[in-house]
Amino acid sequence: MRIGILSRNPTLYSTQRLVNAAHERGHRVEVIDTLSVTVHIGRTDAQPGKPQRLVGNAIGLAGTTLLPEFDALIPRIGTSVTFYGLAVVRQFEAMGVMMTASSDAIARSRDKLQSLQLMVKDGLPIPRTAIIAQPDALYAAVEAIGGLPAVVKLIRGTQGRGVFLAHQLSTIATLLQRVGELNRQAILQEFIAESRGQDMRLIIVGDRCVAAMERRAAPGDFRANLHRGGSATALEPDKSTVALAVAAARAHGLGVAGVDLLSSKRGPLLLEVNSSPGLEGIESATGADVAGAIIDYVEKMAAVKRR
Structure with a gap:
């Protein structure tokens, strides 16, 4: 098969692991810088009845270079290029390329509020969450999620950035005001004290x-993200936790996902679903061949499509 990987940086650990795993299985692989792709819509040289082609590394219509046809594409869309990355993924979808994550699925996972709403719709457990538009609704919202302290999260954020633990209403009010001034949005979420700064990451394929x-x-922090200085060890999750993670990935329409959960007095609670989970931390902690599992999944899905 010819497999494409959308990635800003071909030297990243996750990208390199996917490339190597694909080569080991005899596939041709091309890493495509998402921002190097130019999407032409309504090309004048398209043949009637045939899909229009995606054009890369081009300005205008003259002297363009057509990307090769891919049997499958693995989108590794960074948060900072979400808008353009989704446009590129949609174009590949229009061309009929098999994707490990659709543009809609990626968009759902990037919006923390929509992601939580999708999971609740499917009856999945999450920390109590609220969003407000008016400052005078703050007190009631905080009480509804269990009181102080409370977690304030940017709706669009990654690697623990934009996540704060607030012990006073005035602190939350200030955070929300500053977030609004930046034309961003945030949610309020229940603080699960019994998790003691620990969470779980499951990779679902x-x-x-x-x-x-x-x-x-890390000491003094409540965020367990490895990018925030946290540490990780291998975990053998029980069947109910695995079932929750699989259901969360399915709720977003993702074939490959990193699912984060917290332990609580009410049982495991779903935090987030990541459409482009990093592989370095979890492969290092567990010794698992996650990249190989993803390529095996690509092979399986491509075979189904060919039938």
Whole structure:
């Protein structure tokens, strides 16, 4: 097969692992810088009845270079290029290329509020969450999620950035005001004290958990993200936790996902679903061949499409 990987940086660990795993299985692989792709819509040289082609590394219509036809595409769209990345993914979809994550699925996972709404719609457990538009609704909203302290999260953020623990209403009000001034949005979320700065990351591929780790926050922090200085160890999740993670990935329409959960007195709670989970931390912590599992999934889905 010819497999394309959308990635801003071909030297990133996750990208390199996917490339190597594909080569080991005899596939041709091309890493495409998402921002190097020019999407031409309504090309004048398209042949009637045939799909229009995606054009890369081009300005205008003259002297363009057509990208090769791919049997499958793995989108690794960074948060900072979400808008343009989704446009590129949609164009590949219009061309009929098999994707490990659709543009709609990526968009759902990038919006933390929509992501939580999707999971609740499917009856999945999450921390109590609220969003407000008026300052005078703050007190009631905080009480509804369990009181102080409370977590304030940017709706669009990654790697623990834009996540704050607030112990006073005045702090939350100030954070929300500053977020609004930046034309951003935030949610209020219940603080799960009993998690003690620990969470779980499960990698779901298809309907299987191929790797899992427990993350611990750095001293003095409540965020367990590895990019925030946290540490990780391999985890053997129970069947109910795996079932929750699989259901969360399915709720977003993702075939490959990193699903984050917290332990609580009410049982495991779903935090986030990541459409482009990093592979370095979890492969290092567990020794699992996550990249290989993803390529195996691509092979399986491509075979289904050919039938």
